[in-house]
Amino acid sequence: MGVKEIIYAVEIWSVKQGKEEEFLKIWTDLANWTKDNEMCNTGAVLLQDLEQKNRFISFGSWKTPACVQAWREQPEFKAAFVKLKELCDEIKLSTMKNVFSIS
Structure with a gap:
């Protein structure tokens, strides 16, 4: 197809009401650690x-x-994920690839 395959980790987070700021801090810390x-x-x-x-x-x-997969198995990811999970009603994790893109 001529599309360079790129892999994406995709997460949908439904954060408990009033916990958004705490979620942002933990997510940002995890992103910076990564x-x-x-x-x-x-x-x-x-x-x-x-x-x-x-x-x-x-x-x-x-x-x-x-x-x-290796990232999600790191102790630092697991520790942050436990904290994030406590702040959420629902989380959906996916690993996806691109099949089409327009620049």
């Missing part, structure tokens, strides 16, 4: 729904699916 430890990702984005303020979507690009 960057500082060169976990073979190439960037991360966190989006917040304008109408449903407690709904977030995060995604980051990775070199391989194995990189995503």
Whole structure:
């Protein structure tokens, strides 16, 4: 198809009402730890729904699916995820690949 395969870790976060700021701090700390430890990702984005303020979507690009799996198995990720999970009503984790993009 001519599309360079890029792997994405994608998460949908439904944060408990009133816990948004605490969630942002922990998520940002995890993202910074990931960057500082060169976990073979190439960037991360966190989006917040304008109408449903407690709904977030995060995604980051990775070199391989194995990189995503290795990242999620790190003790630092697991510790942060436990804290994030306590702040959320629901979390959906996915590993995806791009199949089409327009610049």
